[in-house]
Amino acid sequence: MAYKSILILLVLGATIFSGCVEEKTVYYSSKSNETITLYSDNTVYVKVGSDDYGLSGTYRIDGNHVILTLAPFGTVIELKKENGKLVNEKDGETWVRV
Numbered sequence: 001m002a003y004k005s006i007l008i009l010l011v012l013g014a015t016i017f018s019g020c021v022e023e024k025t026v027y028y029s030s031k032s033n034e035t036i037t038l039y040s041d042n043t044v045y046v047k048v049g050s051d052d053y054g055l056s057g058t059y060r061i062d063g064n065h066v067i068l069t070l071a072p073f074g075t076v077i078e079l080k081k082e083n084g085k086l087v088n089e090k091d092g093e094t095w096v097r098v
Helices: 002-018
Strands: 024-029 034-039 043-048 054-062 065-070 075-082 085-087 094-097
Touching: 034 094, 043 065
Parallel strands: none
Antiparallel strands: 024 034, 024 094, 034 043, 043 054, 054 065, 065 075, 075 085, 085 094
């Protein structure tokens, strides 16, 4: 019986703490001093400059494209994945994975 109790506690503890681990991928553009953080739950945070200003939203992956939809106006930005980088094909800006 003690074995089952310990096993239940271990499984419960692992379940609780597994939610605290957040998978993310961060990209940086030196041109605009901007970071794009993609989280495993398909949310995104774009930090502009060194201030605490940023925009959040969601993203989806379509082939080799990452499509960002940012709040509050639903702005859509399409970026292409190339060799560990994100590239805006419209203006050539590049974000490098850090």
